[in-house]
Amino acid sequence: MVSPPRLPAWDQVPIKRLLREHTRFPVTVDNDATAAAIGERWAGIARTTPSFAYLYLGTGIGGGIFLDNQVYRGRSMNAAEFGHITVEPDGPECYCGNRGCVEAICCPSAIEAAMGGHVAHAAVCAAAAQGEPGARQVIERVAGRLADAAVSVVNMLDIDLLVLGGPALREVGEIYREVIARAVSSRALARRLHAVRVETSPIAADAAAIGAASLVFHATYAPRLGTLLSG
Numbered sequence: 001m002v003s004p005p006r007l008p009a010w011d012q013v014p015i016k017r018l019l020r021e022h023t024r025f026p027v028t029v030d031n032d033a034t035a036a037a038i039g040e041r042w043a044g045i046a047r048t049t050p051s052f053a054y055l056y057l058g059t060g061i062g063g064g065i066f067l068d069n070q071v072y073r074g075r076s077m078n079a080a081e082f083g084h085i086t087v088e089p090d091g092p093e094c095y096c097g098n099r100g101c102v103e104a105i106c107c108p109s110a111i112e113a114a115m116g117g118h119v120a121h122a123a124v125c126a127a128a129a130q131g132e133p134g135a136r137q138v139i140e141r142v143a144g145r146l147a148d149a150a151v152s153v154v155n156m157l158d159i160d161l162l163v164l165g166g167p168a169l170r171e172v173g174e175i176y177r178e179v180i181a182r183a184v185s186s187r188a189l190a191r192r193l194h195a196v197r198v199e200t201s202p203i204a205a206d207a208a209a210i211g212a213a214s215l216v217f218h219a220t221y222a223p224r225l226g227t228l229l230s231g
Contacts, residue, residue: 037064039211
Protein backbone atom coordinates (compact mmCIF):
# COMPACT_ATOMS: atom_id res chain seq x y z
CA MET A 1 0.00 0.00 0.00
CA VAL A 2 1.30 3.43 -0.98
CA SER A 3 -0.10 6.51 0.80
CA PRO A 4 -3.56 5.14 1.70
CA PRO A 5 -5.52 8.35 2.40
CA ARG A 6 -7.38 7.19 5.50
CA LEU A 7 -4.56 5.03 6.92
CA PRO A 8 -1.61 7.45 7.07
CA ALA A 9 0.55 5.18 9.25
CA TRP A 10 0.33 2.39 6.66
CA ASP A 11 2.39 4.02 3.91
CA GLN A 12 4.72 1.71 1.97
CA VAL A 13 3.45 -1.41 3.76
CA PRO A 14 3.94 -4.65 1.77
CA ILE A 15 0.59 -5.96 2.98
CA LYS A 16 0.34 -8.83 0.51
CA ARG A 17 3.75 -10.26 1.41
CA LEU A 18 3.14 -9.84 5.15
CA LEU A 19 -0.21 -11.61 5.03
CA ARG A 20 1.24 -14.42 2.95
CA GLU A 21 4.13 -14.90 5.37
CA HIS A 22 1.92 -14.89 8.46
CA THR A 23 -0.90 -17.08 7.13
CA ARG A 24 1.10 -19.39 4.83
CA PHE A 25 -1.76 -19.07 2.33
CA PRO A 26 -1.84 -17.51 -1.14
CA VAL A 27 -3.03 -13.90 -0.84
CA THR A 28 -4.89 -11.72 -3.34
CA VAL A 29 -5.05 -7.96 -2.79
CA ASP A 30 -7.32 -5.53 -4.60
CA ASN A 31 -9.04 -2.19 -4.21
CA ASP A 32 -12.17 -2.60 -2.06
CA ALA A 33 -14.44 -0.88 -4.57
CA THR A 34 -13.07 -2.98 -7.44
CA ALA A 35 -13.63 -6.06 -5.30
CA ALA A 36 -17.20 -4.92 -4.73
CA ALA A 37 -17.74 -4.65 -8.49
CA ILE A 38 -16.35 -8.15 -8.95
CA GLY A 39 -18.68 -9.40 -6.22
CA GLU A 40 -21.58 -7.78 -8.04
CA ARG A 41 -20.52 -9.55 -11.21
CA TRP A 42 -20.47 -12.95 -9.51
CA ALA A 43 -23.27 -12.69 -6.95
CA GLY A 44 -25.32 -9.56 -7.63
CA ILE A 45 -27.35 -7.96 -10.41
CA ALA A 46 -24.55 -7.52 -12.97
CA ARG A 47 -24.04 -11.18 -13.82
CA THR A 48 -25.25 -10.76 -17.39
CA THR A 49 -24.21 -7.15 -18.04
CA PRO A 50 -21.03 -6.78 -20.14
CA SER A 51 -20.32 -3.15 -19.20
CA PHE A 52 -21.23 -1.50 -15.92
CA ALA A 53 -19.87 0.87 -13.31
CA TYR A 54 -20.09 0.36 -9.57
CA LEU A 55 -20.33 3.40 -7.31
CA TYR A 56 -19.14 2.37 -3.85
CA LEU A 57 -20.11 4.42 -0.79
CA GLY A 58 -18.20 3.50 2.33
CA THR A 59 -15.96 5.56 4.59
CA GLY A 60 -14.94 7.22 1.33
CA ILE A 61 -16.34 7.00 -2.17
CA GLY A 62 -14.81 4.79 -4.84
CA GLY A 63 -15.83 2.64 -7.73
CA GLY A 64 -15.22 -0.26 -10.04
CA ILE A 65 -15.58 -0.71 -13.79
CA PHE A 66 -16.36 -3.65 -16.06
CA LEU A 67 -15.97 -2.99 -19.78
CA ASP A 68 -16.94 -5.69 -22.28
CA ASN A 69 -16.78 -8.34 -19.54
CA GLN A 70 -13.31 -7.28 -18.36
CA VAL A 71 -12.62 -5.61 -15.03
CA TYR A 72 -10.58 -2.46 -15.52
CA ARG A 73 -8.14 -1.61 -12.72
CA GLY A 74 -5.85 0.95 -14.33
CA ARG A 75 -2.08 1.03 -14.37
CA SER A 76 -1.73 1.38 -10.57
CA MET A 77 -4.97 -0.45 -9.65
CA ASN A 78 -6.60 2.90 -8.87
CA ALA A 79 -9.06 3.20 -11.75
CA ALA A 80 -12.64 4.34 -11.13
CA GLU A 81 -11.86 6.78 -8.33
CA PHE A 82 -15.26 8.37 -8.84
CA GLY A 83 -14.93 10.12 -5.49
CA HIS A 84 -12.41 12.49 -7.03
CA ILE A 85 -14.58 13.89 -9.78
CA THR A 86 -14.97 17.61 -9.08
CA VAL A 87 -18.60 18.65 -8.68
CA GLU A 88 -18.13 21.95 -6.82
CA PRO A 89 -15.07 23.83 -8.13
CA ASP A 90 -15.14 26.24 -5.18
CA GLY A 91 -16.01 23.51 -2.69
CA PRO A 92 -14.03 22.20 0.27
CA GLU A 93 -10.48 20.98 -0.09
CA CYS A 94 -9.99 17.26 -0.62
CA TYR A 95 -7.00 15.26 0.60
CA CYS A 96 -6.20 14.44 -3.04
CA GLY A 97 -5.22 18.09 -3.65
CA ASN A 98 -8.34 19.20 -5.53
CA ARG A 99 -11.36 21.15 -4.34
CA GLY A 100 -15.00 20.14 -4.38
CA CYS A 101 -14.48 16.42 -5.03
CA VAL A 102 -17.45 14.12 -4.62
CA GLU A 103 -15.75 12.51 -1.64
CA ALA A 104 -15.10 15.83 0.09
CA ILE A 105 -18.80 16.69 -0.21
CA CYS A 106 -20.56 13.34 0.00
CA CYS A 107 -18.62 11.01 2.32
CA PRO A 108 -20.15 10.16 5.74
CA SER A 109 -17.95 12.63 7.63
CA ALA A 110 -19.04 15.42 5.23
CA ILE A 111 -22.67 14.52 5.84
CA GLU A 112 -22.09 14.68 9.59
CA ALA A 113 -20.46 18.10 9.17
CA ALA A 114 -23.45 19.31 7.14
CA MET A 115 -25.65 18.42 10.12
CA GLY A 116 -23.49 20.50 12.44
CA GLY A 117 -21.11 17.72 13.41
CA HIS A 118 -23.28 16.53 16.29
CA VAL A 119 -25.19 13.71 14.56
CA ALA A 120 -23.63 10.42 13.46
CA HIS A 121 -23.96 9.43 9.81
CA ALA A 122 -26.12 6.41 10.64
CA ALA A 123 -28.53 8.60 12.59
CA VAL A 124 -28.74 11.11 9.74
CA CYS A 125 -29.59 8.31 7.30
CA ALA A 126 -32.19 6.83 9.64
CA ALA A 127 -33.83 10.24 10.08
CA ALA A 128 -33.81 10.88 6.33
CA ALA A 129 -35.42 7.50 5.67
CA GLN A 130 -38.16 8.42 8.13
CA GLY A 131 -38.77 11.74 6.37
CA GLU A 132 -37.19 14.18 8.83
CA PRO A 133 -36.91 17.34 6.68
CA GLY A 134 -33.43 18.52 7.65
CA ALA A 135 -31.81 15.12 7.28
CA ARG A 136 -33.71 14.41 4.08
CA GLN A 137 -32.55 17.70 2.59
CA VAL A 138 -28.90 16.92 3.36
CA ILE A 139 -29.09 13.41 1.89
CA GLU A 140 -30.88 14.64 -1.24
CA ARG A 141 -28.25 17.35 -1.73
CA VAL A 142 -25.49 14.74 -1.43
CA ALA A 143 -27.37 12.49 -3.84
CA GLY A 144 -27.54 15.39 -6.29
CA ARG A 145 -23.76 15.84 -6.24
CA LEU A 146 -23.31 12.10 -6.70
CA ALA A 147 -25.72 12.31 -9.62
CA ASP A 148 -23.53 14.98 -11.25
CA ALA A 149 -20.59 12.57 -11.07
CA ALA A 150 -22.73 9.66 -12.24
CA VAL A 151 -23.77 11.51 -15.39
CA SER A 152 -20.09 12.14 -16.17
CA VAL A 153 -19.28 8.46 -15.64
CA VAL A 154 -22.13 7.35 -17.90
CA ASN A 155 -21.12 9.82 -20.61
CA MET A 156 -17.49 8.75 -20.44
CA LEU A 157 -18.01 4.98 -20.47
CA ASP A 158 -21.30 4.57 -22.38
CA ILE A 159 -22.35 1.75 -20.06
CA ASP A 160 -25.59 -0.20 -19.64
CA LEU A 161 -25.81 -0.27 -15.85
CA LEU A 162 -24.76 1.82 -12.85
CA VAL A 163 -24.81 -0.07 -9.56
CA LEU A 164 -24.88 1.68 -6.19
CA GLY A 165 -23.43 -0.18 -3.22
CA GLY A 166 -21.47 0.00 -0.01
CA PRO A 167 -22.28 0.28 3.71
CA ALA A 168 -23.04 4.03 3.57
CA LEU A 169 -26.21 3.24 1.61
CA ARG A 170 -27.96 1.63 4.56
CA GLU A 171 -31.52 2.99 4.87
CA VAL A 172 -31.07 5.68 2.21
CA GLY A 173 -30.17 3.61 -0.85
CA GLU A 174 -33.49 4.28 -2.53
CA ILE A 175 -33.13 8.05 -2.08
CA TYR A 176 -29.75 7.93 -3.81
CA ARG A 177 -31.05 5.64 -6.52
CA GLU A 178 -34.04 7.83 -7.35
CA VAL A 179 -32.01 11.05 -7.58
CA ILE A 180 -29.22 9.49 -9.63
CA ALA A 181 -31.58 7.59 -11.94
CA ARG A 182 -33.51 10.78 -12.66
CA ALA A 183 -30.31 12.64 -13.55
CA VAL A 184 -28.97 9.86 -15.75
CA SER A 185 -32.23 9.43 -17.64
CA SER A 186 -32.57 13.17 -18.35
CA ARG A 187 -28.97 14.33 -18.78
CA ALA A 188 -26.86 11.47 -20.19
CA LEU A 189 -25.66 12.17 -23.72
CA ALA A 190 -26.84 8.89 -25.24
CA ARG A 191 -30.22 8.85 -23.46
CA ARG A 192 -32.12 8.79 -26.78
CA LEU A 193 -30.14 5.76 -27.96
CA HIS A 194 -30.37 3.50 -24.94
CA ALA A 195 -31.49 3.59 -21.34
CA VAL A 196 -29.00 3.21 -18.50
CA ARG A 197 -30.29 1.29 -15.50
CA VAL A 198 -29.44 2.63 -12.06
CA GLU A 199 -29.86 -0.04 -9.39
CA THR A 200 -29.03 -0.49 -5.73
CA SER A 201 -26.97 -3.60 -5.16
CA PRO A 202 -28.81 -6.45 -3.40
CA ILE A 203 -25.53 -7.18 -1.62
CA ALA A 204 -24.70 -3.52 -0.97
CA ALA A 205 -23.74 -3.71 2.71
CA ASP A 206 -21.41 -6.69 2.25
CA ALA A 207 -20.29 -6.01 -1.31
CA ALA A 208 -16.58 -5.61 -0.57
CA ALA A 209 -16.44 -8.78 1.55
CA ILE A 210 -18.34 -10.80 -1.06
CA GLY A 211 -16.11 -9.27 -3.71
CA ALA A 212 -12.98 -10.28 -1.80
CA ALA A 213 -14.23 -13.87 -1.73
CA SER A 214 -15.13 -13.64 -5.41
CA LEU A 215 -11.59 -12.56 -6.31
CA VAL A 216 -10.49 -16.17 -6.02
CA PHE A 217 -13.10 -17.31 -8.55
CA HIS A 218 -12.56 -14.31 -10.77
CA ALA A 219 -8.80 -14.79 -10.99
CA THR A 220 -9.29 -18.43 -11.95
CA TYR A 221 -12.32 -18.44 -14.21
CA ALA A 222 -12.85 -14.98 -15.71
CA PRO A 223 -11.57 -14.67 -19.29
CA ARG A 224 -8.59 -12.32 -19.60
CA LEU A 225 -7.68 -11.09 -23.06
CA GLY A 226 -4.02 -10.57 -22.20
CA THR A 227 -3.67 -14.14 -21.01
CA LEU A 228 -5.38 -15.53 -24.09
CA LEU A 229 -3.17 -13.49 -26.43
CA SER A 230 0.05 -14.34 -24.61
CA GLY A 231 -0.88 -18.00 -24.67
